[in-house]
Amino acid sequence: MTLSMLNGEPRVITVGAELLGEALDHQAVPRRAVDWRPPLPGASTALAAVLADPRRARANEVAVGRLTSARPRLVGVRPASEALGLEKGTFFHAGPPIDWERASGPMRGALIGAMLFEGLATTPEEAEARLASGDGITLDPCHHHRTVGPMAGVVSPSMWMLEVADAEHGGTAYCSLNEGLGKVLRYGAYGPEVVDRLRWMGEVLGPVLAAALERTGPVDLRNLIAQALQMGDELHNRNRAATSLLLREIAPAVVEAAPDRAAEVLRFVNGNDHFFLNAGMAAAKVSADAARNVPGSSLVVAMARNGTEFGIQVSGLGDRWFTGPAGVPDGLYLGGYGPDDANPDIGDSTITETTGLGGFAMAASPAIVRFVGGDVSDAVAATTSMYEITLAEHPAYQIPGLGFRGTPVGIDVTLVARTGLLPVVNTGIAGRVAGTGQVGAGLVSPPAEAFTAALEALAAG
Incomplete structure (x- = not known):
């Protein structure tokens, strides 16, 4: 055997350092490249235990099947x-649990x-003092209440919520109405224009949309998202097509329900390309919640950030949070802002x-790179890499540029650990100083x- 190996043509497999592979290419030596990465540090023992769990394969099949259906x-x-x-006095917020301290x-703002x-304070100083003292104030994550909120994600009693129901599994999820861009509450701004806009949304926008939906009946968000993906959205930082589709769906009913206010409502929605984001978030929340609480499943059912920590929840581990420090996004900045102005990652x-949307669907949205940085090849690479850490391809959410391949969906903790690949997230960037607003993406x-x-935790049973 040794002699045959020495006398025959070498068969070369290259793993890791591409420099060695390139040297062989220059010498015209045939080789097979293996894209191997070491597992996450310290994960080997737990990974072996979880992979040996006889429940895992079937549990993941059930969980991801619920999510995609x-x-x-x-x-x-x-x-x-x-x-x-x-x-x-009770406020919901984005991300894992956190206190004022x-x-x-942006969360404080x-x-x-x-x-x-x-109306719980008349000045910012009074509001801050009361929040700091905790007098009659309760903070709780949106995710604990079938709710999601963008950026700071703060929800208060007078805000109007989009209600999304899952016609397949029966769940319900909520998200607040989208305020638009710039100096808005979700980015931590709290000036008079922010509060006045919220009041208008509560007095006009919410009631008019409610009346319109009573006329239209339920709007199929799964179908709308599938169409928007094929029109260039990725449904996190680009929602232009989805917003247009939703506006077309409800505009006649808005006019019929509130002819005196229809123009201002439609003008507001038309001027806010991100209006659909909140409906899409609630649709994603109700879909992910359908996959919760499957014993033995290593499927991620929530990723969320509160501006301090980034947390995940896993189907087989109930409502427990697993957290680490939130990172500062790398991207493009508005005006004179730069990295020193950026808060760590925040939002539900x-x-x-x-x-399976957002960063996982960037290959469907070449234009997104003008908002978050990079070029089109980076967007395609981001999506294709996510197939390595997911359990399925979404049957409805498809990417034309990849031959209508379904988006990668169903993040598996074991696949993340085995490959060392972390989920790709594209996001807005909030200013780190309360009251600043958005500084980039x-x-x-x-x-x-x-x-x-x-x-x-999965390994411990």
Whole structure:
């Protein structure tokens, strides 16, 4: 055997350092390249235990099947006090649990603005003092209440919520109405223009949309998202097509339901390319929730950030959070802002990536690179790499540029650990100082320790 190896043509497999492979290419030596990466540090023992779990394969099949078969429909718009039983003094927020002491600038700014909006304080200083003391104030994650919120994600009782129901599995999820871009509450701004806009949304926008939906009946969001992907959206940072499709769906009913206010409502929606984002987030939330609580499943059912920590939840581990420090996105900045002005990653909008959209669907949205940075090849590479850490391809959400291949969906903790690949997230960037608003947009990766901690919990049973 040794002699035959020495006398025959070498068969070369290259792993890792591409420099060695390139040297062989220059010498015209045939080789087979293997794209291998080491597992996440410290994950080997837990990974072996989880892979040996006889429940895992079937549990993941069930969980991802529920996620991809969900049929989210927009069924109503209601005040949070009614839809969620939210009482004055209680605020929901994005990401894992956090208190005022650890809250970032944009989270604090959004809470101050919500206090002013609810009439619980008359000045920012009074609001901040009361929040710091905790007097009559309760903070709780949106995810604990079938809800998601973009950026700071603050929800207060008087805000109106989009209500999305899953026609397949029966779940319901909520998200607030989108305020637009610039100085808005979700980015931590709380000036008079922010509070005045929220009041108009509560007095006009919410009631008119509610009346319109009573006329149209449920709006099929799964179908709308599938169309928008084929029109150049990725449904996280680009929602222009989806917003246009939704506007076309409801515009006649808006005019019929409120002829005196229709023009201002339609003008507001038309001027806000991200209006659909919140409906898409609620659709993603109700889809991911359908996959929860499958014993033995290593499927990620939530990724969320509160501006301080990035957390994940896993189907087989109930409502437990596994966290690590939130990173600062790398991207493009507005005006004179730069990296020093950026807050660490924040928001529940990573529920889109959790369900195969956003960063996982960038190959469907070449124009997104003008917003988050990079070039078209980077967008395609981001999507194709995510097939390595997901359990399925979405049957409805398809990418024309990849031959109508379904988006990668169903992040598996074990695949993340085995490959060392972390989910790709594209996101807006909030200013780190309360009251600043949006300063840019870019790409960010979750902390690896969130996934290794979840893997260890799965291994422990």
